[in-house]
Amino acid sequence: MPQLLRLRWLYSLLLLLPLLAMAADPLPSWYNGASRQAIEAFVGAVTQEGGKDYVAPAERIAVFDNDGTLWSEQPMYFELLFSLDEVKRLAPQHPEWKTQQPFKAVLEGDQKALAASGMDGMLKIVAATHSGVSTEAFIAQARRWLASSMHPKTKKPYTEMVFAPMLELLEYLRANGFKTYIVSGGEVAFMRAFAEEVYGIPPEQVIGTTLDARFQDKGGQLSIQRLPKLVHNDDGPGKPVSIDSLIGRRPILAFGNSDGDLQMLQWTMAGPGKRFAGLVHHTDSKREWAYDHDSKIGRLDKALIAAKQHDWTVVDMAREWKRVYPFESIESQ
Template identity: 80%
Template sequence: MRESTTGVSPRGLMYLVLILLPMLAQAADPLPAWRESPSRSAIVAFVEAVSQQGGPDYVAPAERIAVFDNDGTLWSEQPLYFEVLFAMDEVKRLAPEHPEWRTQQPFKAVLESDHQALAAQGMEGLLKIVAATHSGMSSADFIARSRSWLASARHPRTGKPYTEMVFQPMLELLAYLRDNGFKTYIVSGGEVSFMRAFAEEVYGIPPEQVIGTTFAATFQDQQGTLSIQRLPKIQHNDDGPGKPVSIDWIIGRRPILAFGNSDGDLQMLQWTMAGPGRRFAGLVHHTDAHREWAYDRTSKVGHLDKALDQARAKGWTVVDMAGEWRRVYPFEAP
């Protein structure tokens, strides 16, 4: 049998091609962590339709706005929202400066790891904890504290940094959209500066495209040292109906694609789908108790009830995490 000019026999070349073809196919696939499934097909069909110049559903690049919730949509949110875990750790770190916290709720419950007493404080108690740990400093100092915590803290179940608890399929989706002329935004109930501390490095989303809950702030000039000081008052709650308001204020364009995972994202999905032309609404449904968590209607974290019903009634895309994702996290073996 004759050898080719490369020194490889035709049979060897055939074997080489058989080995390389699957690898090349995987390299060309922009969504390798997604199984062939209804959700993947719906995403690809939508992106191809709106980016096909001259097609009936073509959307100019300037109008290709995609918005994503963060907690439970781009990274995990169990056993508690990661920002809440940050706030609780900050209470413990700052406790020596606040001896009164040892007898004051909800701080006493945090310091004693009394989860029952903490739960009894409800949303009012949580807001006190967040206000105490997210204000009274400059924006720059708060971002530095957030980054320090993210660099050292570890998830209680996996032992991984929180910034590795991101969803590999959603990282691929963000990149796929940007490769097709989309501008990707985070629109989350999380505090905006906390998310800006990691969003660009982890998601490739710059600070100006991160929208979240904001604290009131004031400009300060202390003998020539300029800063933006954070005040203990929430200026805008970017959850539920607050999300479309933020989109209107900050982006100024209605998105054509929106992804969420809970009832807190319902109004954002509704707002996106209410516009003209072809549009896409997606929900990440947490169905994987083995690799992640399984929860929806009865969960206190990431509660998904009304949005799930509306998604099924209106034909929105509901991503079955267990069935449609080959990988959940980047650290999993492909």
């Protein structure tokens, strides 16, 4: 090999070095703080064959809330923003909505009346906008909306408002033999519209709020038709119930961000052996949002008290994450 060529080859390698160093760090968006150390210590312990805390791969179940844990949830759950847009799109087919709350409030842009309809109103809107079509058609519509809408504040597509450190954590866990699940109050089919592409979580590992459905055979044309009836509200105590019903194993790691995740975290921690409970604490009013005890969306009050009491990991977003979203660059520490 001529001298010059050999040097060029060496030079190319040198150029690659920073990239290689980054590839070697599975959690590049995390500062080396308490949360990162707790995560690494836990994963190290349960994967060390022959170690006292070893957990067989089949039992390495990790569950993640979605809204506020894997992606942002302000100023409103993104799925609710989708639902409000859907009310407007579907209004011509529903003349009765002009006089029916909470639909009337949505169509008239009456924020006050909408807020007054509360959780009950929200579930009505979700049921009405997530049904009346096949699962296939619904997922296609959710994808159209995700591809064509942008967040009111960042002007980014919603699927880019996912947390880079959490994407890295999901991948890090999978690389260590974990099976990663979403267990969320979001409706299952809506989340499946993007979970595999965005989070690397396949449809069969997405658990959430579910609507009733029926099998339809229309002259040989088969479909699963979605009905406007909630059959499971996957929030609070509904989370350990769906975990038990659908996974049939107790997770060894759970991550959430609000009081709706408390029972899932408690359930995860109540099993034998080494376990991990984590909370994303929204402390970053600059890069994301800062809210906890008093927030209407994603209130974190009881779960934060429980976390302090039981020494669970609380991720201080502002101090522990080098970046929040993948479209931001990684700051140097």
